[in-house]
Amino acid sequence: xxxxxxxxxxxxxxxxxxxxxxxxxxxxxxxxxxxxxxxxxxxxxxxxxxxxxxxxxxxxxxxxxxxxxxxxxxxxxxxxxxxxxxxxxxxxxxxxxxxxxxxxxxxxxxxxxxxxxxxxxxxxxxxxxxxxxxxxxxxxxxxxxxxxxxxxxxxxxxxxxxxxxxxxxxxxxxxxxxxxxxxxxxxxxxxxxxxxxxxxxxxxxxxxxxxxxxxxxxxxxxxxxxxxxxxxxxxxxxxxxxxxxxxxxxxxxxxxxxxxxxxxxxxxxxxxxxxxxxxxxxxxxxxxxxxxxxxxxxxxxxxxxxxxxxxxxxxxxxxxxxxxxxxxxxxxxxxxxxxxxxxxxxxxxxxxxxxxxxxxxxxxxxxxxxxxxxxxxxxxxxxxxxxxxxxxxxxxxxxxxxxxxxxxxxxxxxxxxxxxxxxxxxxxxxxxxxxxxxxxxxxxxxxxxxxxxxxxxxxxxxxxxxxxxxxxxxxxxxxxxxxxxxxxxxxxxxxxxxxxxxxx
Amino acid sequence: xxxxxxxxxxxxxxxxxxxxxxxxxxxxxxxxxxxxxxxxxxxxxxxxxxxxxxxxxxxxxxxxxxxxxxxxxxxxxxxxxxxxxxxxxxxxxxxxxxxxxxxxxxxxxxxxxxxxxxxxxxxxxxxxxxxxxxxxxxxxxxxxxxxxxxxxxxxxxxxxxxxxxxxxxxx
Numbered sequence: 001x002x003x004x005x006x007x008x009x010x011x012x013x014x015x016x017x018x019x020x021x022x023x024x025x026x027x028x029x030x031x032x033x034x035x036x037x038x039x040x041x042x043x044x045x046x047x048x049x050x051x052x053x054x055x056x057x058x059x060x061x062x063x064x065x066x067x068x069x070x071x072x073x074x075x076x077x078x079x080x081x082x083x084x085x086x087x088x089x090x091x092x093x094x095x096x097x098x099x100x101x102x103x104x105x106x107x108x109x110x111x112x113x114x115x116x117x118x119x120x121x122x123x124x125x126x127x128x129x130x131x132x133x134x135x136x137x138x139x140x141x142x143x144x145x146x147x148x149x150x151x152x153x154x155x156x157x158x159x160x161x162x163x164x165x166x167x168x169x170x171x172x173x174x175x176x177x178x179x180x181x182x183x184x185x186x187x188x189x190x191x192x193x194x195x196x197x198x199x200x201x202x203x204x205x206x207x208x209x210x211x212x213x214x215x216x217x218x219x220x221x222x223x224x225x226x227x228x229x230x231x232x233x234x235x236x237x238x239x240x241x242x243x244x245x246x247x248x249x250x251x252x253x254x255x256x257x258x259x260x261x262x263x264x265x266x267x268x269x270x271x272x273x274x275x276x277x278x279x280x281x282x283x284x285x286x287x288x289x290x291x292x293x294x295x296x297x298x299x300x301x302x303x304x305x306x307x308x309x310x311x312x313x314x315x316x317x318x319x320x321x322x323x324x325x326x327x328x329x330x331x332x333x334x335x336x337x338x339x340x341x342x343x344x345x346x347x348x349x350x351x352x353x354x355x356x357x358x359x360x361x362x363x364x365x366x367x368x369x370x371x372x373x374x375x376x377x378x379x380x381x382x383x384x385x386x387x388x389x390x391x392x393x394x395x396x397x398x399x400x401x402x403x404x405x406x407x408x409x410x411x412x413x414x415x416x417x418x419x420x421x422x423x424x425x426x427x428x429x430x431x432x433x434x435x436x437x438x439x440x441x442x443x444x445x446x447x448x449x450x451x452x453x454x455x456x457x458x459x460x461x462x463x464x465x466x467x468x469x470x471x472x473x474x475x476x477x478x479x480x481x482x483x484x485x486x487x488x489x490x491x492x493x494x495x496x497x498x499x500x501x502x503x504x
Numbered sequence: 505x506x507x508x509x510x511x512x513x514x515x516x517x518x519x520x521x522x523x524x525x526x527x528x529x530x531x532x533x534x535x536x537x538x539x540x541x542x543x544x545x546x547x548x549x550x551x552x553x554x555x556x557x558x559x560x561x562x563x564x565x566x567x568x569x570x571x572x573x574x575x576x577x578x579x580x581x582x583x584x585x586x587x588x589x590x591x592x593x594x595x596x597x598x599x600x601x602x603x604x605x606x607x608x609x610x611x612x613x614x615x616x617x618x619x620x621x622x623x624x625x626x627x628x629x630x631x632x633x634x635x636x637x638x639x640x641x642x643x644x645x646x647x648x649x650x651x652x653x654x655x656x657x658x659x660x661x662x663x664x665x666x667x668x669x670x671x672x673x674x675x
Binding site for chain 2: 006009010013018025074075111115117118122123125126137138141142144149155167502
């Protein structure tokens with residue numbers, strides 16, 4: 001490498017292109033500095049600083065939102081596509097809502113606060129980079145940072161054994177999935193860099209170079225093994241069958257805000273990666289003979305397993321975790337369709353946004369109904385919620401209805417768009433499986449709504465067994481109301497937003 | 505000369521690796537792992553991959569095996585009586601047999617693998633200088649992210665393990 005080449009490579013590190021991520025990183029460091037510098041009585045201001053910083057970044061992102069089609073920076077490590085921009089907005093929204101939940105949830109626990117916000121900020125920034133990565137080095141580094149941050153967050157309520165157990169389980173399963181992913185990447189690196197094969201490349205970790213190699217060797221055994229392992233590693237992250245075994249325990253044990261973060265942001269990050277790899281123009285596009293059947297089978301099994309397993313749950317965190325598995329199945333259906341239908345990618349993004357809105361509505365109610373023991377949130381605790389707090393009950397019904405896909409809510413439109421895309425792609429029997437899944441899901445979502453709205457006779461229990469919960473503050477009320485209205489509004493009128501998401 | 509070195513290091517690697525598996529004493533097994541890693545590092549030197557050899561010794565032999573030894577000594581693990589072979593699950597036996605078979609076949613047929621032309625193979629990362637150039641130009645962003653990774657890992661260890669004495673420590 002000559003000095004000119006070094007200078008050239010350094011000049012391509014366009015830091016202004018990742019300004020939002022840099023802001024989040026700087027903000028995270030600022031929080032730690034504030035904790036040291038401020039006197040203790042002012043420490044309550046730190047979460048506000050974090051939330052204000054994220055909100056400012058989000059507004060800045062939205063104002064400066066521009067769809068550069070595929071500009072690359074950092075020597076091909078990052079590609080700034082439309083999808084990447086959307087996901088950046090998505091993750092910033094997630095972080096903001098997680099902060100809101102964390103304020104309610106952390107207040108009940110004798111735990112340090114600042115570190116929680118710090119880690120969420122760093123994880124959010126790496127998720128935003130992950131959604132734009134165009135190179136396996138970048139992908140792996142970002143994914144590991146995000147996963148290690150989540151290990152800590154899952155075990156954060158260390159006074160609760162359930163949280164610690166969840167952290168350990170997540171650590172073991174996460175390490176296994178990282179191992180699979182890395183093994184797949186190394187196989188791809190080795191085979192695409194082998195000089196004895198046609199169209200080999202010196203930069204096999206770059207998506208475009210790898211895609212060129214794979215197109216030139218469409219039936220290489222080692223490459224297909226590598227692809228299968230990479231897909232398995234990502235399937236762990238999104239909780240797709242048969243890699244969903246960690247989901248119920250981890251979702252139950254994790255603090256509720258972290259459960260929300262796992263369910264929405266971590267899953268969306270997995271799908272951003274999956275779309276980047278398997279979507280049209282991705283490096284795995286020429287291995288459709290392997291990728292499409294694998295993802296199709298996975299989608300069908302995931303939808304059925306998630307819904308059937310959620311049927312018997314009485315703990316709402318396990319229920320939402322397993323229903324999240326089935327949502328991953330519906331999203332996989334969209335990914336499968338993306339190879340043949342031009343609308344599929346937009347449908348996946350729309351579904352993700354609808355899922356974000358509905359999930360955070362439900363989680364927002366959950367943190368207020370929950371008591372001091374965060375992992376013990378039973379369906380029975382929702383009995384009479386409509387009498388105790390009609391506002392929370394109404395919001396919960398809207399959120400659950402949207403998750404179940406009841407027209408005219410946003411969740412219905414999300415499912416509808418995905419089904420249309422799948423129909424266009426000709427995945428008929430998969431559509432039938434998905435329809436069965438939707439019907440099953442309505443049963444358990446409405447069981448939850450029924451518990452909140454209709455009084456049923458319950459055996460007289462110790463009144464102390466039902467947690468009293470926390471009444472929602474004004475900010476939370478406004479946010480939950482806005483989220484519920486968004487769920488309703490997006491169902492009726494997608495308008496320019498829907499066009500923008502689905503047609504682009 | 506190169507062949508003699510290869511044979512010496514390869515023998516060291518394999519014998520030490522067998523020692524890891526066969527040793528009943530966990531401390532001795534860890535020391536065998538160390539020896540095996542030294543053998544692999546020697547093979548890397550024979551391939552002119554000095555940086556890899558150096559990193560292997562530094563990271564694996566230096567840090568990770570030392571960590572193993574710490575844990576082994578802390579837990580005071582003693583070797584158990586080996587399970588009789590009929591207690592081992594059938595699936596495990598079949599898989600072990602298959603792995604050995606595949607290993608032997610690939611060992612005896614290795615002459616047929618077309619080895620790439622060495623002159624065309626780029627040697628990026630083989631020298632410390634090129635490696636450093638790449639690290640500080642092309643891969644500068646991942647390096648920065650890893651900085652944050654280490655920071656949150658450290659914070660996580662503190663949050664999850666520090667003794668909170670009374671509510672004063674908790675803000």
